[in-house]
């Protein structure tokens with residue numbers, strides 16, 4: 001079923017809300033989703049908040065507006081519920097850059113090391129992990145492994161930042177990166193700061209070190225939103241996906257928000273190309289048709305569940 005099958009007369013907002021009731025569905029949306037999707041969601045949050053919401057879900061269907069690894073985490077936590085996504089192609093460069101077979105061989109090469117994986121990875125990689133973390137709890141999760149050899153996968157920028165916060169310069173790092181956050185330009189950010197000396201620079205820890213060094217505050221999407229709202233009178237330069245602007249503007253409409261510049265002047269680096277595959281039309285269709293469904297083979301699901309649940313207990 002494609003967008004072109006859509007009856008143009010349908011009022012999408014109304015139709016989605018009606019289908020949500022009919023299907024006994026909840027709608028979970030990440031902050032990087034387009035505004036219209038966030039406005040319809042039951043829960044809008046960062047990866048950790050959405051994993052928690054999925055764990056507590058009391059419904060028949062979870063419609064997950066985010067990327068594939070997020071919906072997969074919801075499926076791992078909910079074997080008896082149907083998890084649908086607007087677009088199955090909404091992946092993530094971090095998850096895609098860490099194939100489970102290659103990661104398994106990497107773990108073997110570092111035999112005896114424990115494995116902490118960022119939630120931005122496939123269920124197969126989670127199944128090879130001792131514990132999962134998100135950007136909002138990564139430091140606390142690293143601290144669970146004091147005195148132990150530790151693999152951190154799959155984001156090298158987050159690994160470096162988290163290692164410095166936790167006093168660990170010995171993390172064994174899988175060298176992945178986010179195509180969005182790696183695009184921010186430290187050089188152009190420095191120039192922008194000169195033009196806006198009063199601005200607070202807020203950055204996601206998936207950014208390159210040279211960008212993070214210029215930040216006043218480094219945190220997950222939820223942390224960035226909270227910090228921006230703490231200082232509504234102060235402009236913020238934001239080095240993460242532009243979707244977070246919506247949550248900030250809802251509570252602080254007059255706040256000045258400036259996008260951190262990309263390496264290439266013409267790029268739309270503040271948009272995650274995967275997250276933005278989801279549209280209101282596709283959300284309507286996925287609820288109408290209950291497809292595409294995200295499933296995880298049972299042996300992998302059972303092994304992936306353990307480190308996810310452990311993270312949720314510890315967070």
Ligand code: 13P
Nearest residue numbers: 046047048134135220221
């Ligand atoms: P958060 O956990 O901060 O929402 O980050 C998710 C993500 O994919 C960042 O690119």
Ligand code: SF4
Nearest residue numbers: 092093178179180272
């Ligand atoms: Fe993955 Fe980066 Fe998109 Fe986040 S912004 S979902 S890390 S590609």
